[in-house]
């Protein structure tokens with residue numbers, strides 16, 4: 001898939017900050033990368049840091065956060081296409097709701113209705129995780145053999161911490177990975193190291209990935 005880049009970046013070099021630039025329409029990330037941080041910076045660069053997408057109010061710069069349109073809970077990746085500036089109140093109110101559910105939630109008037117809705121949503125959410133997996137981002141997904149994914153650090157046991165345990169528990173409960181791995185155009189791993197390690201440990205040969213065709217790590 002192609003990630004959203006600033007409109008003027010097709011034919012000129014755009015320096016975003018010290019860790020990334022855009023050249024010939026390709027976003028270049030300098031190694032070592034902090035992928036999530038890079039994507040947050042890029043999104044603020046493109047979509048601003050003033051206006052909340054949900055309530056349309058304007059805020060001082062440090063009061064704006066970034067919301068995942070498709071929640072991370074449902075595999076929503078941290079890339080500009082899936083990030084929207086949101087005030088802290090709207091972001092925390094939306095929590096892990098998908099947009100149509102959040103719209104419905106906002107239309108309810110009493111606290112009683114709202115708390116009933118939230119508890120119903122948790123039920124539905126378990127059902128969606130079980131039977132629909134990563135359906136909300138399926139247009140961006142591919143499957144890849146893990147041996148074709150390039151990593152530059154060795155997979156060692158020091159990484160089997162809390163995050164690893166969470167991946168394991170989700171997999172046990174729902175039978176698939178919660179989030180896709182993110183790769184650059186040459187299949188270099190940008191995000192999802194722990195999930196890759198989990199897959200290797202458990203003999204999972206193919207994993208869901210999002211390949212960013214216009215992103216490249218440079219060394």
Ligand SMILES: [Zn+2]
Nearest residue numbers: 052055087090
């Ligand atoms: Zn808001």
